[in-house]
Amino acid sequence: MPDRIASIWTRWGGDPRKLGTLIRADDHVRFTYDAQAGDLPGLSLAHPVGALIRSGQTLEWRSDILQPLPPMLQALVPPRHEANLQRRILKKILADRGKPASGPEAEWEMLLLSGRGGIGHLDIFADDTEARNHYAGRRAPAATPTIDDPMWRLVKDAIDGGGPGQAERGIEELAALVGPRPTALGMMPKMLMRIRPPGRNEAVDAVVKFETGDYAGVLALEALCHDIHKEAGFDTPRIWLTEAGTLRLLIVERMDRTSQGTPLPFETVFSILHAASAGKIDLPTTDAQTGLPSFETVANMLVASRLSAFRDPRGDAERIYRRIVMALLTGNGDLHLENLAFLGTRPDARLSPVYDPAPMRAFPQHDMVSAIRFGDMRTDTSALVGDFGDRVxxxxxAFNLRRDSARKAIRESLDATETYLSRVDALDIPDGRKRQLEGAVGGIRHRLERIAGHS
Ligand SMILES: Nc1ncnc2c1ncn2[C@@H]1O[C@H](COP(=O)(O)OP(=O)(O)O)[C@@H](O)[C@H]1O
Ligand SMILES: [Mg+2]
Known part of the structure; x- marks a missing residue:
């Protein structure tokens, strides 16, 4: 297969500028920064762009079936599950255009089809002419659906379609209606869109998450955990939990846009660690065999490494530690490295506000203490070791906190989650989810109370 070329641009700072050239060969992807791009934020926070340009360096990533693209670009195509809503829509559009809709070629085609306007500051184009045309505004304006838009019924059909062929028809009609859109990571069905939240006059740029029948209650639980994190002093985006017909939606305002609408770099901790470790960290959740990545690896990135990317690495280290404790106490075993991200540019990047605090342990198939390992123990189970509290x-x-500060963080998290289970109980969600969370949280609470000297 001949090499394929793409052009990466960014609208960061206001005016569209070219960042560099991406080349895809059979077994690798490589990228060269444009000579004029020295002052722009790079593909990763771990890239010192000016120095890479001066040394004439080309970056290279091995590509295989599991990792066709490096993480910061893979984040711009839909997650690689066949059931993923965004992937099904793009596959339909590719198939209609006679392009490959599965296999490694499809990843590349999806990147070219929808890789702009996505999370963060990177826009991908087939060439510079396409980029200039795009920015000159020759594209159709994005629709701003209201809550009674017919689109929602199609989404409902596509994700939950009961009758024969109903889900496929939903996808076909959605593909025709919405066209290729930028996409976002994660397992839950979602779309990126501009939308006017209920009771407001202005539209916001949002990640809109949809609830499926299999995960009944998840969005109400996620919204409650947003509230609890906010009350505990964390920065959180604005959210709206609402319904459109029978479809339940959680509208989460995007944090990767300035108030003028220009993009801010937004990079997951997985992508930063992948770039900083030259690909050694190659999964966003802990691999049972290697035990990597662990929360200690994340701590190291902030405390011990010399990445020179972060404005307040010590403050962010403490904030991540507190996020971990809150996740343990709310039954969120899903705080993996795509659910933690940094916003902004070198050397001033900062931990992003909280997103995806959903307490996934409410669902038996996700009932594990933590998708990321720590303290030299297995955490991909619901069982707790006897000295769990000491390990927390x-x-x-590792996060550079002294014991008294750690105890204080734990005590404050215990306080912030004191009424959590009764608030879960008050939600209109299936009873099974409530019982499941009681089981997940009780033992952890008890052990953390013991080590924090909580009264
Ligand atoms: N408010 C937000 N602003 C910018 N990006 C976001 C926001 N919320 C989520 N994202 C991005 O979208 C991805 C998917 O969202 P998430 O809530 O984690 O969905 P899921 O529950 O499916 O994992 C995240 O990994 C992150 O990259
Ligand atoms: Mg997520």
Whole structure:
């Protein structure tokens, strides 16, 4: 197969500028920064762009079936599950255009089809002419659906379609109606769109998450956990939990746009660690065999490495430690490295506000203490070791926190989650989810109370 070329641009700072050239060969992808791009934020926070340009370096990533694209570009195509809503829509559009809709070629085609306007500051084009045309506004304006838009019924059909062929018809009609759109990571069905939240006059740029029958209650639980994190002092985006017909939606305002609508770099911790470790960290959740990545690896990135990317690495280390404790206490075993991200540019990037705090342990198939391992123990189970509390306390050391600060963080998290289970109980969600969370949270709470000297 001949090499394929794409052009990467960014609208960061206001005016569209070219960042560099991406080349895809059979077994690798390589990228060269444009000579004029020295002042722009790079593909990763781990890239010192000016120095890479001066040394004439080309970056290269091995590509295989599991990892066709490097993480910061893979984040611009839909997650690689056949059931993924965004992937099904793009596959339909590709198939209609006679392009490959599965296999490694499809990843590349999807990147060219929808890789702009996505999360963060990177826009991907087939060539510079396409980029200039796009920015000159020759594209159709994005629709701003209201809550009674017919689109929602199609989404409902596509994700939950009961009758024969109903789901496929939903996808076909949606593909025709919405066209190729930018996409976002994650397992839950969602779309990126501009939307006017209920009771408001202005539209916001949002990640809109949809609830499927299999995950009944998940969005109400996620919204509650947003509230609890906010009350505990974390920065959180504005959210609206609402319904459109029978479809339940969680509208989450995008944090990767300025108030003028220009993009801010937004990079997951997985992508940063992948770039900083030259590909050694190659999964966003812990691999049972290698035990990598762990929360200690994340701590190291902030505390011990010399990445020179972060404005307040010590403050962010403490914030991540507190996020971990809150996740443990709310039954969120899903705080993996695509659910933590940094916003902004070198050397001033900062931990992003909270997103996806959904307490996934409410669902038996996700009932594990933590998708990321720590404290030299297995956490991909619901069982707790006897000295679990001590290991949570010891983890604080990796994040550069003294024991008294760690105890304080744990005590404050215990306070912030004191009424959590009764608030879960008050939600209109299936009883099974409530019982499941009680089981997940009780033992952890008890052990953390013991080590925090909580009264
Ligand atoms: N408010 C937001 N602003 C910018 N990006 C976001 C926001 N919320 C989520 N994202 C991005 O979208 C991805 C998917 O959202 P998430 O809520 O994690 O969905 P899921 O529950 O499917 O994992 C995240 O990994 C992140 O990259
Ligand atoms: Mg997520």
């Amino acid at each position: 306390l010891a983890l604080a050391g």
